[in-house]
Amino acid sequence: MKFFRLSVYFLIATCLLSNFVLALSFTFEATVAGSPIINNDCIPSSPLINVMITTTLPLNIPATKMSIDNNPVTPVVIAESATKYSVSYQVTSPLSDALHSISLEATDGTNTDTWEATGLRVKTAGAVEMLAIPLNYPNPFDPATGTAISFYLTRDSNIQINIYDVSGNLIAKKVCASGAAGGKAGYNEVLWNGINDSGNFVGNGMYLYFILSGSDMIGKGKMVAFR
Amino acid sequence: MITKMIKYAIFCSCIILAVSISYANTTTDPSLTAISARSIGMGGVSLMIDDSTAVFSNPAGIANIRDWQVSGTSMTLLTEIKQNIASGAIKTQYGTFGFGYVNASLGGSFGTMRDNSNLGRIVQNPSVPAMGFDDSTTILTYARKIDYKGDLSLGLNLKFVSQSISGSSDVSSRGTSTNIDLGMLYTPEFIPWLKTGVSLQNALLQDLRWSGASNAQDSTGGFLKAGASAKIFGDTNLVGAFEFDIPRQAASSSSLIKSGLEWKYSKELSLRMGLEQRNSATGLNFGIGLEKNGFRFDYAFRGGAVGEDTSHIFSLSFAPEPEAPKPAKNTYFLHLTSPSNMSAVTGETVMFNGKVSGADVIKSIKINGKYVMPFVSKDLFSVYYSPISEGINVLTFEAFVGSPEAVSVSAECRVLRTPGIKDVPNNYFAKSDVELLNALSFMKGYEGGVFKPENPISRAELVTLLVKAKGVSVESLPETVSFKDMKGHWAAKFAAIAAKEDLAKGYPDNTFKPAKKVSRAEASVIISRFSGFAAEKPAYLQYIDVPIDNWASGNIAAVKKAGLVNYISGEYFVPKKEITRGEVAHMLVRTPIVSSQIKKLFSESMVKTEPASVEILQMIPPPATHETTFNSIIVEGKLLSAEADSVLLNSQKLTIISPDRSFIKALTLASGENTVEIQALDKKKNVIKDLTFRIKKP
Numbered sequence: 001m002k003f004f005r006l007s008v009y010f011l012i013a014t015c016l017l018s019n020f021v022l023a024l025s026f027t028f029e030a031t032v033a034g035s036p037i038i039n040n041d042c043i044p045s046s047p048l049i050n051v052m053i054t055t056t057l058p059l060n061i062p063a064t065k066m067s068i069d070n071n072p073v074t075p076v077v078i079a080e081s082a083t084k085y086s087v088s089y090q091v092t093s094p095l096s097d098a099l100h101s102i103s104l105e106a107t108d109g110t111n112t113d114t115w116e117a118t119g120l121r122v123k124t125a126g127a128v129e130m131l132a133i134p135l136n137y138p139n140p141f142d143p144a145t146g147t148a149i150s151f152y153l154t155r156d157s158n159i160q161i162n163i164y165d166v167s168g169n170l171i172a173k174k175v176c177a178s179g180a181a182g183g184k185a186g187y188n189e190v191l192w193n194g195i196n197d198s199g200n201f202v203g204n205g206m207y208l209y210f211i212l213s214g215s216d217m218i219g220k221g222k223m224v225a226f227r
Numbered sequence: 228m229i230t231k232m233i234k235y236a237i238f239c240s241c242i243i244l245a246v247s248i249s250y251a252n253t254t255t256d257p258s259l260t261a262i263s264a265r266s267i268g269m270g271g272v273s274l275m276i277d278d279s280t281a282v283f284s285n286p287a288g289i290a291n292i293r294d295w296q297v298s299g300t301s302m303t304l305l306t307e308i309k310q311n312i313a314s315g316a317i318k319t320q321y322g323t324f325g326f327g328y329v330n331a332s333l334g335g336s337f338g339t340m341r342d343n344s345n346l347g348r349i350v351q352n353p354s355v356p357a358m359g360f361d362d363s364t365t366i367l368t369y370a371r372k373i374d375y376k377g378d379l380s381l382g383l384n385l386k387f388v389s390q391s392i393s394g395s396s397d398v399s400s401r402g403t404s405t406n407i408d409l410g411m412l413y414t415p416e417f418i419p420w421l422k423t424g425v426s427l428q429n430a431l432l433q434d435l436r437w438s439g440a441s442n443a444q445d446s447t448g449g450f451l452k453a454g455a456s457a458k459i460f461g462d463t464n465l466v467g468a469f470e471f472d473i474p475r476q477a478a479s480s481s482s483l484i485k486s487g488l489e490w491k492y493s494k495e496l497s498l499r500m501g502l503e504q505r506n507s508a509t510g511l512n513f514g515i516g517l518e519k520n521g522f523r524f525d526y527a528f529r530g531g532a533v534g535e536d537t538s539h540i541f542s543l544s545f546a547p548e549p550e551a552p553k554p555a556k557n558t559y560f561l562h563l564t565s566p567s568n569m570s571a572v573t574g575e576t577v578m579f580n581g582k583v584s585g586a587d588v589i590k591s592i593k594i595n596g597k598y599v600m601p602f603v604s605k606d607l608f609s610v611y612y613s614p615i616s617e618g619i620n621v622l623t624f625e626a627f628v629g630s631p632e633a634v635s636v637s638a639e640c641r642v643l644r645t646p647g648i649k650d651v652p653n654n655y656f657a658k659s660d661v662e663l664l665n666a667l668s669f670m671k672g673y674e675g676g677v678f679k680p681e682n683p684i685s686r687a688e689l690v691t692l693l694v695k696a697k698g699v700s701v702e703s704l705p706e707t708v709s710f711k712d713m714k715g716h717w718a719a720k721f722a723a724i725a726a727k728e729d730l731a732k733g734y735p736d737n738t739f740k741p742a743k744k745v746s747r748a749e750a751s752v753i754i755s756r757f758s759g760f761a762a763e764k765p766a767y768l769q770y771i772d773v774p775i776d777n778w779a780s781g782n783i784a785a786v787k788k789a790g791l792v793n794y795i796s797g798e799y800f801v802p803k804k805e806i807t808r809g810e811v812a813h814m815l816v817r818t819p820i821v822s823s824q825i826k827k828l829f830s831e832s833m834v835k836t837e838p839a840s841v842e843i844l845q846m847i848p849p850p851a852t853h854e855t856t857f858n859s860i861i862v863e864g865k866l867l868s869a870e871a872d873s874v875l876l877n878s879q880k881l882t883i884i885s886p887d888r889s890f891i892k893a894l895t896l897a898s899g900e901n902t903v904e905i906q907a908l909d910k911k912k913n914v915i916k917d918l919t920f921r922i923k924k925p
Contacts (some may be wrong), residue, residue, distance in 0.1 A: 135339045
């Protein structure tokens, strides 16, 4: 009896404790136009906003409130699984050239969590610009494994990356279409495999790369090949 | 031979290309693309360059430098890469040695990492120091011209490539390699306007080996270059060139064509343009070269597809200019043609004509230290001088010739001023000879002061003339009649002496025929004997109408050789023509006996002192009107009086040269009438002396 009582108490305590530990929470993974975003990123003017909500406990579709610049919008919520929900909204009226914010609140009635991204820049007027200097990783890099060249664009654009050696010879080129990887508004990464136009890996040394939009150079960087 | 060489070169190139196919890591040898502003201005054509920068593209090119040369180029590529190039070459008796150095450097590459708190985005890693890269090549060159049909030069480079990466200890490393370049330039013997060239860069394709933090090996690659240049339309100042570069394991796989033009507008200015194909862009390049005192500054503009690929390149070179050969005094010779030394002139003002052999330009002439105004054309001059006094005048001509330094050459001319003979005009070929013989009393005129120069001369007159010239006194001789037709004749004694002296023998019938007119042939025989010339039959025909077996051919050859008949131009002597008195005078003056007497006459002259001048200007201008075919006149003079302050020539002020207050200006003569006005001004700009003369040039 004593043992039975202790067991019940243990069971009740466990349930109570479980409820405490296993309280519902939300994890948000947001993409805009297919690219993950963080505060102060550049986004296109009519992006597809998608926030993937992952819950810690199975849940029916949570109630969501999405706002753009504090204006509520009605997203489409699709349950991917019992704990994963996709919340999407396609901006139809182009956002103005300014800084914008997107927020999302999800609740199960009891637990509420929010996600927000602010300082999202939209810039459609004028030539495409680059925010911050381009960087490549790894740097130095082994040509056999290549390196990723990263840069931020203010808007979608056709991009060409010219890679030069220290004698000023153009040794490789990468071309990225507007809206595709390497030509999207916001953060881009373009992988270079360390092979020059002759089909050979480059040797140890420093290489200069220009990021071009049309014939305008909008950014440049220096990378070191080393093995 | 050339066909074989070309085939061999192509064969070697194919072998090298075939074995060069590999997938090695490829790095950059900066010397492969190190070229000067001059080359870039010509579309990047560097294979055919013949200055010290040829060490980078074709070592054979330095074989053509004259003495020694150094050059430096600095440029910024793609707004980031600093490239410096230096080269030099020196010619020795063993060939031409050169050096080259090129360095390219780039810095400021930052280490990076992924920021997991920001979606793993790439950010700068602040704990890793910035990295830098340095790439340099040092070259030692030897080139030599080879004796072959045409102009052939061969060259060889020994190259040392060095690269380094700086930064943290994880990356600090250095790579080195050694290589050679081979080059050739050839101008065919019968196509002097064409030059061909070929160059194999990094012939050994040696790898760059790293040490330090890296032990990798990289291929440096190379190029096979072939090209040609040509003087366009035979114009040595306009050269066109092209070049074809084939990469071998180079960073780029594209073969490149380059072409350009260089126009040497003047000694100081060259203009260039070209079309350069690069793997980044093909575009027009432009260049300009400025040269002065051995220094040459070159600028080139090279456009690129991207604005940042546009370059402005500057080069500075120095090569000592060849020393202008110093004119040696003894290479010039002043020769007075008319009147010549020891001749007769008439009138107070005489025009002297002369030549300074070896001179390109006559700058000025002085006569007896006085400034005169000669008409000049290259090495010829014509100048008036006055006053010529009666009797013997000794004139010292001093001509200043040469450029840039003037050298003086002088000659003395002695002339006898005679009153002149009425019927012997100034332009008569033997005027001076007649005047001299008249002055010496050898050949007097007739009553009325005439000479009748075109009259024939009789045998009696001629032998009398010659006997007197010999100085034989006939008065004391007994009356001797050698010839049956000379009895009582006024020239009997002269004829007898002439026969005795073997000057003029009589005829077989023992007559002399004193009145017979003397022919040219006879005069030549008599005067030849008078002069003591040997009368050997000539080995070849002297005149068409005097066969070698002619009775007088030996004497005619002798007088011709001695210059006695230099008034006869052409190939006909006309031996039977009656010789004139003028011709006889001309011949006699040139005989040894008479010429020595003329010399004695001139050597016994007194040098006259000219009175002190009270003139404002010392100047001896030509007459008020004069006609000439010369190109220019040198206006020259000297201010004499203290009152005279300046001189105007055709209203232009002339520079007064200290300390003798002289002035000089060469005036080019235009076709038609040229007016020359010279004015001397005092300090208040008043004209105190005015002189005008007109010169007509057809």
